[in-house]
Amino acid sequence: MPSRLLGRTGRSVSTVGLGTWQLGGDWGDVSEPDARAVLDASVEAGVTLFDTADVYGDGRSERIIGAFRAADPSVPLTVATKTGRRVDQTPEAYTLEHLREWTDRSRRNLGQDTLDLVQLHCPPTAVYEDDRVYDALDTLVADGAIAAYGVSVEEAAQALTAIARPHVASVQIILNAFRLKPLDEVLPAAEAAGVGILARVPLASGLLSGKYDEHTTFSADDHRSYNRHGEAFDQGETFSGVDYEAGVKAAAAFTALVREHGPADATPAQVAIAWVAQLPGVTSVIPGARNPEQARSNAAAATLPPLSDAFRAGVRDLYDSRLRAAIHGRW
Template sequence: MEQRVLGRTGRTVSVVGLGTWQLGADWGDVREEDALAVLDAAVEEGVTFFDTADVYGDGRSEQLIGRYLRERPDARVFVATKTGRRQDQLPENYNLANFRAWNDRSRANLGVDTLDLVQLHCPPTPVYSSDEVFDALDTLVAEKRIAHYAVSVETCAEALTAIARPGVASVQIILNPFRLKPLEEVLPAAAAAGVGIVARVPLASGLLTGKYTRETVFAADDHRTYNRHGEAFDQGETFSGVDYETGLDAAAEFAGLAPQGATPAQTALRWIIQQPGVTSVIPGARSVAQARANAEAAALAPLSEKTLDAVRDLYDRRIRPQVHARW
């Protein structure tokens, strides 16, 4: 699989990574043996980048990755975790003492002395402008607790603020055919600064697979049930902020753009991969088949200009009014 440099880390990672939110919680139950099989299938397909967080399943996702990498030391996977959402979302909670405590927990979960990459996990907006926060992160690097740090953001404005920070290695942001705003300023600014871009929520919480209908019922502990209007965390994390009914109609139209031999999900991933400035896209997977199909998107031929134009037109007609001004 193609490898790209992840911004200021200087490390290369696969253009299709693996998001592991699904393996922790908030998407219904996943058995441990199934989760480990997903990790293994991704690696077999050439994935070298896992993304996790200390709150996914209250650490379960990190622990599963740690176990897998102990059992597969030859895997050579770069692991990015996230931190900051273990306490109330107040700017003052983003301080060195808390960073050290959260860091100790993640290192124990993953079974390593030094974390490859720690990303601030969509913190309150003022955090991105705090010199003290980034001084604290520099301290973690100096203490060899972490090798690099980065941010995960909700808005393009937050991304641009973070990119201006000299120590920020990469920015994780929602980018998919239903969320095009990052193409305007964020990706060009990141490329100019040498900052990596990790595209998350690439399938709009599954909408872009084209598999869901108005009759689909998600589990009670699935965020697609309990966070459709931002009840638990930012609404943009669920279906990319698009209301479910609109998303279904747009997804049906998008499915018609898939090239022969490609699924709608693979088409969405291929669209992201070929956006200038993107380092890696991190779809989640709950099964071995999903993990393999996602990875195979890296081998698809680039989408045609006609298809790219059709994606833009779909977005402008159906999606832009709901999301473009908000994030």
């Protein structure tokens, strides 16, 4: 597995990591043994970056990762967690007292004295602009509670605000073949500033796997059922904000593009991940996985050969013709 420096953290991480939202909830039930099997398979495939959050299953995802690390401390891992969504989303909530409380809870869950990387978890826009928030995070670094901090964002403008801050180590942002706006300014700005980019939702909540159609149903506790229009959290987190029926049609076009111009024997999901991983400025792609087979397949995307110019042009054409009008201006 290739690795890259994760921005200002000073750590090298695998170019394909593992997102662990699904180990906590909102994707249907995943048992703890199944979750452990996913972590095992990922590490065996060369993954060295796990991304989690304190609200994934109210800390369940963090605790599972903490137990995994405790079972074999020699495994080389960077664990990035996220914080801030345990309270009502008002800028005033992001105080040193709260940030210390939240990170202390994550330290207990993960069994770490010092957290590798803490990311603000898509807070209100005003938080990214608040000097006091960065001062509080700097205090936690000085105290040894966290080694580095970054942000997770919904919008490109929020990312650019954070990148301008001198101690922000990384930015996590939705980036996939159905969400191209970060290519305009965010990736160049991050690369110039030495800020890492963690690309989440690389498969547009599974659409880019090519496995879904207009008849596919999802369980009631899966956000792909209950958040299609932003009922529970930002709509962009579900299918990248793409209307489901339009997304199914666009995914079929993406699959056809993979068959015509993609690497032989690679699945649409692998090519979708590789397309993101091969973008200049991207540090690591963090797809989720519900079983070991998915985890191994996702990790294998890191070793695909460079994608052709024809394929990349096809992705741009697909986005411009089918999705740009509805997506580009929103996030």
